[in-house]
Amino acid sequence: MNTTPDTLAPQKRLTSDAMSASLAREGQRVTAAPLGHALVELARRDERVVGLSADLAKYTDLHILRDAMPDRFYQVGMAEQALLGMAAGLAMEGFVPFASTYSVFATRRAYDFLCLDIAEADLNVNMVCALPGLTTGYGPSHQATEDVAILRGMPNLTIVDPCDAVDIEQAVPQLAAHDGPTYTRILRGKVPRVLDEYDYTFELGKAKMIRDGAEVLLISTGLMTERALEAARELEADKVDVAVLHVPTLKPLDEDTILRELARDRLVLTCENHTIIGGLFDAVAHAAIRDGIFRQITPIGLPDEFLDAGALPTLNDRYGVSTAKIVEKIKDLLHPRRTERVD
């Protein structure tokens, strides 16, 4: 970073406003705190449902449940191991806990508790964790860029990376109904509504084709599906026909659907808000190889680096996960193909 006096002169900079929570762009349709509201609705119907947080209720949208139904919420303070152990104990007594903290703390700090007390015991504990991947500019202490890589090897655990408020609202009751542990990468605050423009419903364990396309297949998860859809629309203007397959459940992976789509002759990319190590790209490549599909698959995702601090739009461009960078990448990949066709 250049810190010479010249650059300290007043100028338009992206500031902390752009670093903070809301992912929504101005004018975009949004829902406030979809996790919190979905949980209140579920808790009213199902008395087994309780919420817990480790001093981050307000920052994971669980404050909505806390304030609406205070007797259904437990605060454990800044103690993530105690949070997950308590959630396990409540589940042993027949309750359905939703435990919230940031993804970095649930995975890095409390892994042993998640693994042994919850996953090994195969309890119905639902971890709902905020700030997945690059959704904060606070740097590596808060950016869970490798949480899926950490967790994919954990038996029994279902891993969900929702795209938007629609996914979150529809996932919450399904997470509770699923008789086993789940980990969901929650989007908080004003969360965009994207998928209700399509013929789509969230089904735990299922990948869904959001839009079909003959030339390019984007296999996408989490918030990257919104960008993949935007990229597809932009490329449509250039007469490039792009399909977007949304994979909100990363484990167990809907291999049947993914392999069926991989069988068609298209340029294939994966899109994930996660390091390209150990996430969607690896999971798709693993499934393809095991099934004997030898096809080039290009990953779009975060690099194998500790990311910089800064404003999200800057960082999204820097690391190649903005809509513009997705479009650029696809055009780069398509160009030699088109040249061949002309020849």
Place this chain on the structure above:
Amino acid sequence: MPETTEPDPVETERLQRLKEAAFRIRTNALVQAEVQGQGYIGQALDIADVLAVLYADQLNLRPEDPEWEGRDRCLLSIGHYAIALYAALAEARFFPLEELQTYATDDSRLPMSAMASYTPGVEISGGSLGHGLTIANGVALGLKRKSNPAFVYNILSDGELNEGSTWEAAAVAAHHRLDNLIAIVDFNDQQADGKSSQMLGMDPVEAKFESFGWIARRVDGNDITAVLTALEELRSLEAGRPRCLIADTKLGKGVDFLEDREKLHFMSVAPEEWTMAHDRLKETSQS
């Protein structure tokens, strides 16, 4: 009429019954250890008196229905004490005594480290230390939500107190006023690398728990009368606070040549020593 100093015959019978249970738990532990030729026999012998008070007196259980909703939940954090827990569960008839012969063998329901899914009466999978008290908090809260008057016991070790998560859990238990929770610390001054006091001294443990908002008592954990009196008192208090019993115990208790042997976390016993161990245990118990 002069005041009588005669002991209450009912209490005398109760203590005698518990002493006999402790003897059988120790015998059951030796039986299992002999299958492997080694193991956590020192710990099993030291905690037998506490387990006798729990499984033959204090815990409200139905061995024929291990998941009975009204049962007291006894969570063993220290998975390697499985040999002791199996000895107590067999004494309480959760499974046949003969099954002790399968301890830590292939396909046994009695693995070396206790796991909930394997054994009737085992509530949690311990072994990674510092977990039990965090889970006990959730169980205690869950029981309160259900207005279930059962108690939750968590058996920890002094070494386990090294784990920071135990203290996270201790703070959470006090904050949530979990007065249906009783932690029992087996303080045998022994952990994997040597004497606990030389690894990471945790004393004064009683004061630590009290400063976290708990009610704490410390007794000779091999004195059945003292353990029984303390656990009864801790259960009867209505103070809105979690309770802790620190039980000072002696590794190898009841088999004198094991008590005197170099203190080891994982003890080896020579093949010819098993008969002698049973004999010495009988003699000690009768003295």
